[in-house]
Amino acid sequence: MNTVRVLLVEDNVGDILLTTEALEEEHLKCTLPVVCDDWRAIQCPEKKGDYTSVQKPDLSILDINMPKLNGHKVFSRIMHSGFLKQIAVILLSTSSDEQDLTKSYNHYTNCYITKPVAIHSFFDVISALINFGVHQAKLPVNANTSGNAP
Amino acid sequence: MSVWQTYRSTIHRNCKDPEVRQNSLAYWRNHLFSATLAFIIPLALIAVVPGVFVAYQSGLIPIIIVDLAAIIIIFSIAFLPGINVHTRKILFTISLYSVSVTLLYYLGLFGPGLLYLLALSVFIIFIFDYHYAIASVAVNAFICIFFGLIIYFSWGESVLVEQYTLNTWAAVTSNLIFLNIVSALLIPKLFNGLQLAISNQEKLTRRLEEKQENLETSMKLLKAKNEELEDFAYTASHDLKEPLRMVKSFLGLLEKKYKDKLDEKANQYIHFAVDGADRMQHLIEDLLEYSRVGRYSAKFSTVPAQKLVETAVKNLQTQIEESGAIIQTDENLPELYIAESEIVRVFQNLISNAIKFRKDAQNPVITIGGESNNRYQTIWVKDNGIGIKPDKTDEIFDIFKRLHSHEQYPGTGIGLAICRKIVERHQGSIRAESEEGKGSTFILTFRSNQ
Structure with a gap:
């Protein structure tokens, strides 16, 4: 099984399981720690707390609807950390709200996807994301070493 | 001065x-x-x-x-x-x-x-x-x-x-005193009457003001309650989505991964669970959509109704082509001062309904006409579909109201409720005229010069 570093920022245990299974379906293993609350979601890209020696991911999938902080604030901080520079940043959210959508693109997400309800669609989406963000998109060779904050 | x-x-x-x-x-x-x-x-x-x-x-x-x-x-x-x-x-x-x-x-x-x-x-x-x-x-x-x-x-x-002499003086002055007493007794009666009229008037005015105040308070309360209810519908439907998605996803995963290991009965259970979850999902999504109407204040502008209909038709192109529907639009439809995207949605829902509820052996023919005078602008959408019983033409605008079974005509019954909500937000009204088997006409009325 290939290893791909996917940063999954997600607070729903069910979704973590679903995503992991979808990755397995792609014969991929998610190697980055899954970040499951918004404090950790900020710590990880800023390389603080448990994440001092975290490696730069190949792809990031973020759910912005995390409850403690405003999802958009968290997202904005993550984007400002520079940690996700040079890789695809995918927002996978339950919200189909027009304002959430606009705000996310204003904070420079690469792609906003409303979490599909049907299981096969969910797997399709993850598959497409891996295909696009890991296999097809050409990333800078030194992407994994230049992840310092701007 | x-x-x-x-x-x-x-x-x-x-x-x-x-x-x-x-x-x-x-x-x-x-x-x-x-x-x-x-x-x-x-x-x-x-x-x-x-x-x-x-x-x-x-x-x-x-x-x-x-x-x-x-x-x-x-x-x-x-x-x-x-x-x-x-x-x-x-x-x-x-x-x-x-x-x-x-x-x-x-x-x-x-x-x-x-x-x-x-x-x-x-x-x-x-x-x-x-x-x-x-x-x-x-x-x-x-x-x-x-x-x-x-x-x-x-x-x-x-x-x-x-x-x-004292006598003549007394004769003259007694007349004066007489007139004096008469006026002192009678004129105040007039004033009493006036006073009564004035105070009655004041009492009435005060009571009217009180009523008015009560009415305003009630209106405010009603408005607040209404907003609260809308907020509730929005939040509830938004928050219900998430657990439902879990239910559906894992039912799906169960089916996908263990279908072969489970017996037929277990698979049937899963099927019904999925079907129920599907329908619930549609209801929640429609409720969310319904509560979203007017949540963000849309921009009002003057747009020819013709253009609104054209946009709606363009959005429904696939459905129109597949059904072979014929859309006829009268010339000189009025210009409306409205939130464009919302009224396009109304036309879209009405045309889509006209196609959906068509007669089996007939191509749907939908006629859109209108007229306006100083006070009202009216636009109607008329079809040759299956029609509605006249006594049902009011309740079809209620949320989740359906006149047919899910198997006959799919849908949650939100379309016309959304139409009514949008039109009422425009201080307009929507009603239907129909007879079973004779097509329906949906009539939108807006106030002129809004």
Whole structure:
């Protein structure tokens, strides 16, 4: 099984399981720690707390609807950390709200996807994301070493 | 402001009692008093000048003195600030009593003295409270008796002593007192009536204001409750989505991964669970959509209805082509002042319904027409579909109201509810006219010049 570093920022245990299974379906293993609350979601890209020696991911999938902080604030901080520079940043959210959508693109997400309800669609989406963000998109060779904050 | 207006308003200001309520009887009494002062000053000059002239010729110096003193006092009453209005009225009455007593003393019935007494008592009834009316009768009676004594004892140099005997004086003055009493008794009755009418009117106005206030409070409460309800619907449907997605996802995963390991019955259970979750999902999504209408204030602009229909038709192109629907639009549809995307949605839902509820053997034909006058703009969407029973044409606009089974016509029954919500947000209305089997007409009405 290939290893791909996917940063999954997600607070729903069910979704973590679903995503992991979808990755397995792609014969991929998610190697980055899954970040499951918004404090950790900020710590990880800023390389603080448990994440001092975290490696730069190949792809990031973020759910912005995390409850403690405003999802958009968290997202904005993550984007400002520079940690996700040079890789695809995918927002996978339950919200189909027009304002959430606009705000996310204003904070420079690469792609906003409303979490599909049907299981096969969910797997399709993850598959497409891996295909696009890991296999097809050409990333800078030194992407994994230049992840310092701007 | 002209000189006359300045003059009037100065007197009016001096005769105002801040404690008296606007429009009460006391207010109008003061008003009458101020108006009297304003007119009496120029008019008194007309009365006084010839009087003084004649008095001067006849050598009646006291009359001249009293006349002039009265005029000075009236001037002071009108223009000196800082005097209470009641005091002004008393001073005014006293000065006029002095004039009439002087006239009586020096001119007797030849002069206007008795006339002044009668006029004064009537005036007192007008500008003072009722008990002053009785006082004025008493004062007049006292004056008459006083002059009676002068005549009887032949005191002083009054002309009355020469002109009258006690009997003739009594005959004349008893008439004065009679008229005095009649006016003191009758005029207040008129005022009582007026007072009653005024206070009734005020009571009614107050009650009306109270009602109005209650109504406004209720409206505000209703609006707040409505907003709360909408918020609730929005939050609830939003938050319900998430757990439902978990249910569906893992049912799906279960089916995907363990289908072969489970027996037929277990798979059937999964099937029904998935089907239920699917339907619930549609309901939640539609509810969310319904509660989203008007959540973000859309921009209003003037758009030809023609353009709105064209956009709706473009959005429904696949459905129209597949069903072979024919859309006919009248020329000269009105221009509407509306939130464009919302009304496009209304047309889209109506056209889509017309196609969905078509007759089996017929191509759907949808006609869109309209007219406008000064007050209303009307647009109708008419189809040749299966129609609706006339007694159901109201309830079809209720949320989740469906007239057919899920198997016959899929859908949650949200489309027309959304239409109604949008149209009502535009202060318009929507209704349907139909007969079963004879097609339906949906009529939108907006106010002109919104």
